[in-house]
Amino acid sequence: MFLNFFKYLNKKILFVILFITAPLINADWFALNMTRGITDISNEVFELHMLIFWICVVIGVLVFGVMFYSMYAHTREKNPVPATFDDNHKLEIAWTIIPFLILIAMAVPASKTLIKMYDDTAGDINIQVTGYQWKWQYRYLEDDVSFFSNLATDWDEINNLVPKGENYLQEVDEMVVIPTGKKVRFLITANDVIHSWWMPAFAIKQDAIPGFVNTAWTKVDVPGIYRGKCTELCGKNHGFMPIVVKVVEQNEYEEWVGIKKEEAQKLAELTTKEWTAEELVSRGQSVYEVNCVACHQTNGQGIAGIFPALVGSDIVLNNKERNIEILMEGVQGAAMNSFSYLSEVEIASVITYTRQSWGNDEKGDGEVVVPKDIVDYKEPKI
Amino acid sequence: MSAVIENHHDDHHHGPAKGITRWLYTTNHKDIGTLYLWFSFAMFLIGGAMAMVIRAELFSPGMQIVEPEFYNQMITLHGLIMIFGGVMPAFVGLANWLVPMMIGAPDMALPRMNNLSFWILPFAFFILLSSLFMEGGAPNFGWTFYAPLSTTYAPPSVTFFIFSVHIMGASSIMGSINVVVTIMNMRAPGVGLMKMPLFVWSWLITAYLLIAVMPVLAGAVTMMLMDIHFGTSFFNAAGGGDPVLFQHIFWFFGHPEVYIMILPAFGIVSHIIETFSRKPLFGYASMVWAMLSIAILSFVVWAHHMFTVGMPLAAEIFFMWATMLIAVPTGVKVFNWVATMFRGSITFETPMLFACAFVVLFTIGGLSGLMLAIVPADFQYHDTYFVVAHFHYVLVPGAIFSIMAAVYFWIPKWSGNMYDERLGKLHFWLSFIGVNVTFFPQHFIGLAGMPRRYPDYALQFADWNMVSSVGAFLFGFSQLLFLFIVVKTVMGGKKATDQVWEGAKGLEWTVASPAPYHTFSTPPKVD
Numbered sequence: 001m002f003l004n005f006f007k008y009l010n011k012k013i014l015f016v017i018l019f020i021t022a023p024l025i026n027a028d029w030f031a032l033n034m035t036r037g038i039t040d041i042s043n044e045v046f047e048l049h050m051l052i053f054w055i056c057v058v059i060g061v062l063v064f065g066v067m068f069y070s071m072y073a074h075t076r077e078k079n080p081v082p083a084t085f086d087d088n089h090k091l092e093i094a095w096t097i098i099p100f101l102i103l104i105a106m107a108v109p110a111s112k113t114l115i116k117m118y119d120d121t122a123g124d125i126n127i128q129v130t131g132y133q134w135k136w137q138y139r140y141l142e143d144d145v146s147f148f149s150n151l152a153t154d155w156d157e158i159n160n161l162v163p164k165g166e167n168y169l170q171e172v173d174e175m176v177v178i179p180t181g182k183k184v185r186f187l188i189t190a191n192d193v194i195h196s197w198w199m200p201a202f203a204i205k206q207d208a209i210p211g212f213v214n215t216a217w218t219k220v221d222v223p224g225i226y227r228g229k230c231t232e233l234c235g236k237n238h239g240f241m242p243i244v245v246k247v248v249e250q251n252e253y254e255e256w257v258g259i260k261k262e263e264a265q266k267l268a269e270l271t272t273k274e275w276t277a278e279e280l281v282s283r284g285q286s287v288y289e290v291n292c293v294a295c296h297q298t299n300g301q302g303i304a305g306i307f308p309a310l311v312g313s314d315i316v317l318n319n320k321e322r323n324i325e326i327l328m329e330g331v332q333g334a335a336m337n338s339f340s341y342l343s344e345v346e347i348a349s350v351i352t353y354t355r356q357s358w359g360n361d362e363k364g365d366g367e368v369v370v371p372k373d374i375v376d377y378k379e380p381k382i
Numbered sequence: 383m384s385a386v387i388e389n390h391h392d393d394h395h396h397g398p399a400k401g402i403t404r405w406l407y408t409t410n411h412k413d414i415g416t417l418y419l420w421f422s423f424a425m426f427l428i429g430g431a432m433a434m435v436i437r438a439e440l441f442s443p444g445m446q447i448v449e450p451e452f453y454n455q456m457i458t459l460h461g462l463i464m465i466f467g468g469v470m471p472a473f474v475g476l477a478n479w480l481v482p483m484m485i486g487a488p489d490m491a492l493p494r495m496n497n498l499s500f501w502i503l504p505f506a507f508f509i510l511l512s513s514l515f516m517e518g519g520a521p522n523f524g525w526t527f528y529a530p531l532s533t534t535y536a537p538p539s540v541t542f543f544i545f546s547v548h549i550m551g552a553s554s555i556m557g558s559i560n561v562v563v564t565i566m567n568m569r570a571p572g573v574g575l576m577k578m579p580l581f582v583w584s585w586l587i588t589a590y591l592l593i594a595v596m597p598v599l600a601g602a603v604t605m606m607l608m609d610i611h612f613g614t615s616f617f618n619a620a621g622g623g624d625p626v627l628f629q630h631i632f633w634f635f636g637h638p639e640v641y642i643m644i645l646p647a648f649g650i651v652s653h654i655i656e657t658f659s660r661k662p663l664f665g666y667a668s669m670v671w672a673m674l675s676i677a678i679l680s681f682v683v684w685a686h687h688m689f690t691v692g693m694p695l696a697a698e699i700f701f702m703w704a705t706m707l708i709a710v711p712t713g714v715k716v717f718n719w720v721a722t723m724f725r726g727s728i729t730f731e732t733p734m735l736f737a738c739a740f741v742v743l744f745t746i747g748g749l750s751g752l753m754l755a756i757v758p759a760d761f762q763y764h765d766t767y768f769v770v771a772h773f774h775y776v777l778v779p780g781a782i783f784s785i786m787a788a789v790y791f792w793i794p795k796w797s798g799n800m801y802d803e804r805l806g807k808l809h810f811w812l813s814f815i816g817v818n819v820t821f822f823p824q825h826f827i828g829l830a831g832m833p834r835r836y837p838d839y840a841l842q843f844a845d846w847n848m849v850s851s852v853g854a855f856l857f858g859f860s861q862l863l864f865l866f867i868v869v870k871t872v873m874g875g876k877k878a879t880d881q882v883w884e885g886a887k888g889l890e891w892t893v894a895s896p897a898p899y900h901t902f903s904t905p906p907k908v909d
Contacts, residue, residue, distance in 0.1 A: 031830035031842050034762055049759045056749040063720060064742055070723040071730075071738065076660070082727035086662040091721070092714070099713045103706045106756065111699050113758040118695045133535075158838060160444040168443065169840045193531040194625055196690060196765065200831050205761045207691045209626060210530065211619025214692035231690075231765040231833040233524045235531060236451045239836035303451070305517030306537055335535050 035200050038222045042203035044113045052106055059102075117203075120215045123185030125178065131188075131195030131208035131230070134237035134294055137341065138176050141187075145260040149174045150290055151240045158240075169239070170227040173290075175246040178220065179253035185217040192337050196232035199245060207232055220247045237294050271344045271371045277352065280368060284353025287346045292354075295335065300358045307335065310354050317364025323351055324369060324377055344374040397899050406501070409493030410899060411478045416796070417500050418475025419789075423865070425467030425507065426782075430858050432460040437820075437854035440847050445838055453837035454522035455514065461525025465643065466550045467507050469777065472785045473646040474499075474557045477585045479796065481561060483890040483897065484579045486570025486906045491563040499556035506549035513539035524835060526636070529617030529628040533609045540610065544603040551596040558589035558596075565589075570889070572908035576667065579888050583670050584649030587677045591638045591645075594681075599635040602628065626691050633684035641680045644776060645673055647744075647784030648715060651737045653888070654791055655719050658734035659726030660885040665718040672711035672718075679708050689760045698757050705755040709748070716745050731883075732806030736787035739779055739814050747775030750825070765835075768828025774821045778857075779814075786813070786864065793871055794878035798896030801871040809867060812860035819853025 036046045073079070128139040132148075139146040152171040156162045165171070178184045188197050190208035198205040202218040228243035248256070289298075295307040302309040315322045327347050330338035339347060351369040355361065398404045398413065408414060435456050439447045448456065478496065482489055490496045513520040518537035521527065532540060565586045569578070578586075605628075608614040615621025617628045648669075656663040663669070685693060685701040693701075719741050728734070750772040754760050763769060786809075794800050823846035828834075832843045839847065878895040889908070893901045 031846075032826045034829040035831065045758045045762060048756060049753070049762065052753050052756055052759065056752060060745065060749060063716060063745065067720045067723060067738075067741065070720065070726065071728065074659075074723065074726050074728055076727045076729050079725065079727050082659065082661040083725035084662065085664070085725075087665050087668075088721075092665060092668055095717045096710060096714060099710050103709060106752075107703055107706055110702065110756045110758055114698060114702075115695065117758060117761075118698075158445055160446060164443060164841060167840075169838060193535050194528055198765075198833070200762060203758070203761055205690050205764055209619075209691065211623075211625065212692060229831070229833050229836075233454070233528070233531065233835045235522075235535060236454065238454075239450065239833075239838050303518075305519070333534060 037201045037203050038224070038226070039202050039218055039220055041113070041117055041218070042201060044116070045203040048110055048113055051109070055102060055106060117216075119217060120185075123217055124182040125184045126187060127176065127178075127184065128187045128189070128213075129197055129208065131190035131192075131197070131234065131241075132337075133192050133235050133335070134230075134241040135290075136195075136197070136230075136241065136243060137191075140257070140260075143257050143261070145257060145264070147174050147260070148290070149176065149244070151237075151242060153240075167227070170229075170242050170244070172242055172244045175225070175244045177246045177248060177253060177256050179250045180221055180223055180247055181219070181250070183217055183219050185215060188214045188216060191341075192335070193234045194232050195230050195234045195241070197228070197243060198231040199226060199228035199243060201226040201228070202245075205231060223247050223249060267343055267345065271375065273371075275348070275368075275370050277356065277368045280349040280352040280370070281356050283345065284349035284351070285357075287342070287350040288353050291339065291342070292350065300354065300360075311358045311360060312363060316354050316360055320351075320355075320365070320367045320369060320373075323355070324373060327351060328374075328377060344371040344378075347371075347374050407497070409489070409497050411482050411490045411493070411496065412796075412897060412899065414490075414496050414500050415475045415478030415480075418471045418478060421500070421503060422468050422470075422472035422475060422785075423868075425463050425471070427861065427865070428511070429460050429463035429468055430861060432456045432463070433854060434858050436460060437851040437858075439837060440839070441851040442848060443839055443841055443844050448837070450837045451519065451522060454524070454835070455520040457835055458521045458524055458527075459510070459514070462510065462521075463507070464777075465525065465639075466547075467503075469643045469781045469785070470554065471503060473585075473588070473643070473781075474554075476581075476646065476650070476785070476788055476792075477557075477561055480792065480890060481564055481582055481585060482568070483893065483901055484582050484888055485565065485568060485573050486889050486902045486908065487564060487568035488900060488902050490560050491568055492560045495556050496560055499553045499560065502549050503553050506546045506553065509542050509549070510546040513542050516542070526632060527606075528632070529606060529609070529625050530619075533606050533617055536610070541607065544607050547603045548600055551600045554592050555596050558592040561585050561589040562593070570902065570905040570908055576670070577908070579649070580652040580663070580666070580669055581646065581649030584645045584647075584673055587673050588642050588645045591642050591677055591680065595635040595638045595642075598631060599639075602631045602635065605631075626688075629688050629691060630685070633687045634681075636687065637684040638677070638680040640773075640776075641676055643781045644744075645677070647740065647781050648673060650784045650788045650791075651719065651740050652722075654733045654737040654787055655722050655741075657791075657883050657885040657887070658731060658737075659723045659728050661722060661726040663718070664721035664724075665714070668714055669718055672714045675711040676708060679704065679711075683708065686755055686760075689757050690764050702755055702757045706752065709752050712748055716741060716748075731790075732801070732803060732810055733787045733791035735807065735810045735814075736783045736790065739810070740783045740787065743775055743779035743783070743817070747772055747777075747780055750775065763828065765833055766828035767824045767832050767834055770834045771821050771824035771828060774824070778821065779817050783813070783817075789868065791883075792890070793868070794882045795890060795893075795895050795897055797872045798878055799871050799875035800878050800882075801867055802875065805863065805867050805870075809860060809863045812863065813857060816853050816857025816860055820850050820857055821853075823847075823850045823853075 034046060034049050036043060126141040128141060130137040135148050135150045137148050149172045152173045153169050157164045157168060188206045188208045189212060190210045192210065195208040196205060197208055204216045204218060206214045206216045224247055226245045230238060230241045296302045296310050300310040310316050328338060328340045330336050348369045348371045355366055405413065405417060435448060439453055516539045518539060520539055521543045523532040523536060565582060605616040609616055609618055615623035617623050617625050619625060652663055652669060683701060683705045685697060686705045689698060754763055754772060790801060790806055827843050827846045830843060832839050880895050881891050882895060889906060
């Protein structure tokens with residue numbers, strides 16, 4: 001009987017039910033408390049949290065204890081004649097002074113920990129963290145290494161079209177790598193709106209604010225992969241710009257820096273290469289998917305009223321110069337920011353992609369933009 | 383307090399006008415109170431429907447029901463509507479009904495302005511809600527509307543939002559002036575300041591807070607308007623402005639605003655606990671002083687909402703200590719309520735049930751607030767569901783339970799009919815269970831690391847989110863029962879006596895039930 005019921009269920013509905021309930025298997029009913037984290041500071045914060053928590057529990061038990069006792073023992077049935085007292089000065093003084101002392105007992109250790117956290121002297125490694133709608137950029141100031149870190153979870157998982165992976169919404173295409181045992185200082189800022197860089201395992205949460213550079217530091221001794229999130233509402237994809245930090249031993253870190261530098265070298269070489277339109281379009285598509293789809297959408301239609309369509313846009317169709325200018329400078333007073341932080345190859349290819357896709361090549365001049373054009377644009381104009 | 387009343391004989395000469403004009407042109411404090419209360423109830427249901435959308439989307443991981451863009455519009459409107467449309471007008475409605483009756487005044491001091499301050503409100507919310515149908519959608523930047531997300535990056539409807547906030551602010555300021563002038567000038571002979579019922583005291587303080595901070599909010603939104611349309615750069619870093627300045631201004635309004643939504647609740651709960659404990663309120667004077675201290679402290683703690691913006695160490699420590707200090711007067715109030723119940727002769731009618739739940743659940747919200755004040759720990763709590771749990775504990779079983787308690791407590795006086803006690807208790811228990819199932823697990827979700835304002839979340843948060851959503855649906859649909867109970871009581875039911883509650887004290891219980899259209903045309907005598 002019961003099995004029959006399932007047989008008749010539409011397969012599609014079954015899938016939906018499956019996807020909705022499947023996460024419960026991965027879920028953690030015991031994730032009730034703050035994580036202790038892995039640094040000295042995060043441990044101190046955890047201890048502080050537990051201290052205050054237990055103080056609050058004791059206060060609660062005492063106050064509610066008296067209250068529940070009254071609710072039980074002083075009902076009209078049990079105590080038909082109410083007392084008539086309405087003040088008691090000794091008691092009132094006591095319950096003003098005692099909480100005051102308890103508060104001082106909490107505030108003193110809290111202030112001490114805070115002072116430790118506020119050490120903003122330079123680190124052994126200094127990383128500039130910049131929030132963008134909706135990704136993070138990391139620049140290693142000493143090593144001239146720089147990259148973007150985007151959500152790696154597939155949108156099909158988010159839209160319940162395929163099962164969700166283990167690190168659903170907590171995975172990125174490129175992790176921040178830091179070595180163990182070194183003081184790492186993060187210089188946190190933003191390019192567009194306010195974001196907030198939160199790494200629970202290090203007890204760091206600092207707002208990333210355009211025009212400001214906030215600092216935070218950590219020293220991690222335990223290698224591993226740690227996951228965090230953006231914690232300031234920053235628009236549509238606020239929930240989709242996670243942070244992943246990989247902590248490795250010093251030698252592994254140096255190796256990684258070497259690889260990153262080589263990559264940068266190769267990218268520089270690409271700029272001078274001769275590009276065909278097809279190469280640019282295919283490279284441009286991947287750039288577009290990472291940087292542009294959130295607003296202009298996969299089909300280039302944008303979102304009416306907020307994000308303009310690229311399909312049939314006069315600039316995309318016929319005005320190559322203005323097209324480059326917008327990418328490089330942004331649009332004043334609108335959500336479109338400068339993308340000049342991308343490489344010449346990326347900018348050239350993504351412009352070419354938009355000019356050649358969705359039928360734009362037929363309607364407009366379909367002119368190709370090559371990396372050289374961007375290099376020329378960047379030349380000082382006299 | 384005792385009083386001699388002899389003023390209900392010629393009321394029928396001055397009864398209400400007939401038809402719709404009664405409500406449009408009314409300058410009667412009772413009619414305007416009723417309008418405010420019904421309006422806030424409507425907003426409560428609309429804002430609640432939005433909460434249902436939010437909880438339905440969060441029922442399980444993945445995007446199922448709405449798009450992230452629309453989700454952000456829902457959280458923004460839910461917050462704005464519940465605060466400015468639900469809680470605040472409900473308290474103004476209660477003030478309209480009760481303040482004149484409690485101090486023995488015939489009406490509010492400025493009746494025509496009273497009419498105006500109500501009737502601009504529906505337009506404000508019509509504008510705000512209509513933004514849902516505009517190109518680009520409704521405001522999507524959270525009820526705290528931090529710049530530059532709310533300026534440079536906002537949808538075009540932000541201009542309508544600004545206009546709407548201006549109207550709400552004007553309405554609040556007019557309402558507050560009215561309350562202050564009424565209380566200061568129209569108390570019956572013998573009602574000294576320290577003899578005023580606590581609800582009147584709580585509203586006097588609230589009104590001053592409103593007059594102090596609503597202009598600050600108006601300033602903030604005007605600066606936004608200038609940034610958006612007139613090329614200024616108050617909050618635009620690229621133009622030399624300061625996005626953090628916005629947060630300072632906003633929270634200088636925002637923190638007193640939080641107490642605006644809880645002080646009248648303190649007043650209400652004091653009356654109810656006193657009445658059903660059949661014992662004088664413990665520590666009347668300390669209750670007044672506690673409210674005054676809370677109000678004054680509310681002006682020097684605003685930056686505890688901004689511990690992560692990168693303030694200097696000294697500022698962080700100052701705001702931490704100042705914030706913790708608020709626990710002292712708040713504690714005094716809780717202790718006083720418990721001491722009032724102690725050795726009383728308690729019965730648990732619906733208003734008392736809500737009041738008891740208020741004391742316990744508001745205290746839980748207060749204690750989590752104390753935890754949030756600890757800056758290093760706040761770095762972990764900030765902008766997570768722990769904060770969501772905290773402020774919903776003080777706002778839902780805090781402010782909103784107090785409003786429901788007040789409705790059950792005074793509706794016999796307003797309508798002349800007793801509500802259905804059985805249904806009232808059922809409503810209480812459904813709400814009590816619903817509210818805790820909704821918001822208690824959010825403490826866990828937040829501590830485990832789920833940020834607020836996320837339309838989708840990682841898998842480890844799935845279970846408690848589902849529990850929270852189930853609780854929210856229970857709480858949400860229970861409020862339809864509340865609507866039914868209120869309508870049923872207004873339509874008819876057991877006739878209420880003038881005294882209504884055995885232990886009730888105060889001038890409002892000396893007039894007939896339902897309260898005549900005009901009360902205290904001649905001031906009562908109060909010893």
